[in-house]
Amino acid sequence: MRFMMVVKATKETEAGTPPSKELIDAMMRYNEELVKAGVLIAAEGLHPSSNAVRISYPVPGGKPKVVDGPFTEAKEIIAGFTIIEVKSREEAIEWALRMPDPNGFGEGEIELRQIFEAPELIQDPEALAKEIELREQVTRHKKL
Known part of the structure; x- marks a missing residue:
């Protein structure tokens, strides 16, 4: 089972305030624990929403709308994420x-x-096989 830990933004992260050395050190220790346990897939911080773009689809089948950041509600914005693969929700x-x-x-x-895992979303066996092959291609490409 894969899970994403979504880190919510604050006024400081949206202002582009860099994390303290203590926080960076603590996060590095935490990420090292995840690596040693063999559960870490990715861990990344994101630039503030002032550097972001939102793409929305206001009309079904219509042209997408592009809006430049910054965005107003910091609590609704993501500052970073960690993806892990574990055996259970607990x-x-x-x-x-x-x-x-x-x-x-x-x-x-x-x-x-x-x-979501592909079999949870894709019911058609042919489409599922294509999705699995695409994921395998990505994995092989990363190894090159």
Whole structure:
């Protein structure tokens, strides 16, 4: 089971304030634990929404709308994420609880979301086989 720990933005992350050395060190130790346990897939921080673009589809079948950031509700914005692969929801929660306060100011908030696996979404066996082959191609490409 794969899970994404979504780190919510704060005023500081949206202002582009870099994390403290202490927070970076704590996150590095945490990520090392994830690697040693063999559960880490990815862990990344994101630039503020002032550098972002939102693409929406206001009319079904219509042309997409592009809006430049910044966006107003910091609590609805993602500042970073960690993706892990674990055996259960409970294990994912345990790992999420071990993450240091991701913003270091007592304002950190993590949302834990399970990632859909292809068989949960794709019922057609032919389409599922294509999806699995695409994922295998990505894995092979990364190894090159």
